[in-house]
Amino acid sequence: MSQTRIQGKSGEHTPRGRPGRTVAIRWAFYNCNHITGPTVLQVSTSNTPSPLSIIAPDMREVDQVIALRLDSDVPLVSQVSRYIISAGGKRLRPALLLLICGALGFKGAQRFNLAAVVEFIHTATLLHDDVVDESSMRRGNATANETFGNPASVLVGDFLYSRAFQMMVDTQSLPIMSVLADATNIIAEGEVMQLMNMHNAALDEAGYLQVIRSKTAKLFEASARVGAILSGASPDIEKACADYGQALGTAFQVIDDVLDYTGDATVMGKNLGDDLREGKTTLPLIAAMQRGSDTQRELIKTAIETGDVGMIDQVVAIVKVTGALDVARKAASAEAQRAIEAAKHLPDGPHTMCLLQLAAQLLERQS
Numbered sequence: 001m002s003q004t005r006i007q008g009k010s011g012e013h014t015p016r017g018r019p020g021r022t023v024a025i026r027w028a029f030y031n032c033n034h035i036t037g038p039t040v041l042q043v044s045t046s047n048t049p050s051p052l053s054i055i056a057p058d059m060r061e062v063d064q065v066i067a068l069r070l071d072s073d074v075p076l077v078s079q080v081s082r083y084i085i086s087a088g089g090k091r092l093r094p095a096l097l098l099l100i101c102g103a104l105g106f107k108g109a110q111r112f113n114l115a116a117v118v119e120f121i122h123t124a125t126l127l128h129d130d131v132v133d134e135s136s137m138r139r140g141n142a143t144a145n146e147t148f149g150n151p152a153s154v155l156v157g158d159f160l161y162s163r164a165f166q167m168m169v170d171t172q173s174l175p176i177m178s179v180l181a182d183a184t185n186i187i188a189e190g191e192v193m194q195l196m197n198m199h200n201a202a203l204d205e206a207g208y209l210q211v212i213r214s215k216t217a218k219l220f221e222a223s224a225r226v227g228a229i230l231s232g233a234s235p236d237i238e239k240a241c242a243d244y245g246q247a248l249g250t251a252f253q254v255i256d257d258v259l260d261y262t263g264d265a266t267v268m269g270k271n272l273g274d275d276l277r278e279g280k281t282t283l284p285l286i287a288a289m290q291r292g293s294d295t296q297r298e299l300i301k302t303a304i305e306t307g308d309v310g311m312i313d314q315v316v317a318i319v320k321v322t323g324a325l326d327v328a329r330k331a332a333s334a335e336a337q338r339a340i341e342a343a344k345h346l347p348d349g350p351h352t353m354c355l356l357q358l359a360a361q362l363l364e365r366q367s
Helices: 053-069 075-086 092-104 110-133 144-148 150-169 174-196 205-215 217-230 235-262 283-291 294-306 309-321 324-343 350-364
Strands: none
Touching (some): 053 350, 075 144, 283 309
16 A cells, blocks of 8 residues: 555545645544554555655754754764764654644744754653663663763763753743743653652552653654644643643553553664663553463562563563453553644644554654
């Protein structure tokens, strides 16, 4: 199939601004291949370009801003910053801001500056996270702390935070500065919550969601909200954008946690079992303990409390046999559906369709 198809209520629709390409869109819900129960929008994506390809020219502009604003008179600052930025990554947070701006018709250059800001904030959190987690691999490369040491990683993370706040001031927009400052603070709280829950096998699903909505989803939410504010959107549309970002970010993290027990290290670019080594009680483990036998529950509890990666094969086997992966995928599916419902409030157009496609494709990610 060469076209992207979303099936369901309402008729076919040809997005504006894409002459010569008919994209059939119908709203509907289906049972995800991996789960039963709540359903989510299906997008057939075979032979279709990435939903982010529509903003490729914008992302090149963002890359230029990043390169310019990474400049520092201190050589090590520039070296470490460029090392982690050049390592690649999905750039989903700046992409989300750009897609929202596109959907709402904002074409001002400030979108490139703010997309770079959210990428700097995200990169700073990665530098700090890898130090705290003692990670050695990210995106298939040695982490900055592995290469340059912990002190350099922490301090360059601080530089990226402060540079991001310098760039925020350029907007001269108090609402935007407020959103990004609040998000940065909540992300820090989320990191502390995660630290407090390391090796805590008693963490429940509500506590888990509180951590990931603070630590991961909050910057997705802020990125989408900033795009709406830049575009002069109404309060209702701004809220819809924020809801989309939060739901997308939550689904992204849940799937990331699933991949730690099902993925391919060469595809993911990180060591499998890292979550277990770090003592992170993620949704697959929570569900496995809820559904497993007393013996299975005790084994997982011990693995979490000790961080013993030597038990990873036994843990993975329990996670699979108890259906815990289906539970986690079902949770991610519900969040993806919530994102899609929020995006339906945005104007019809190619950027909005890409937001829908992005949410649906999230369930298929392998890295």
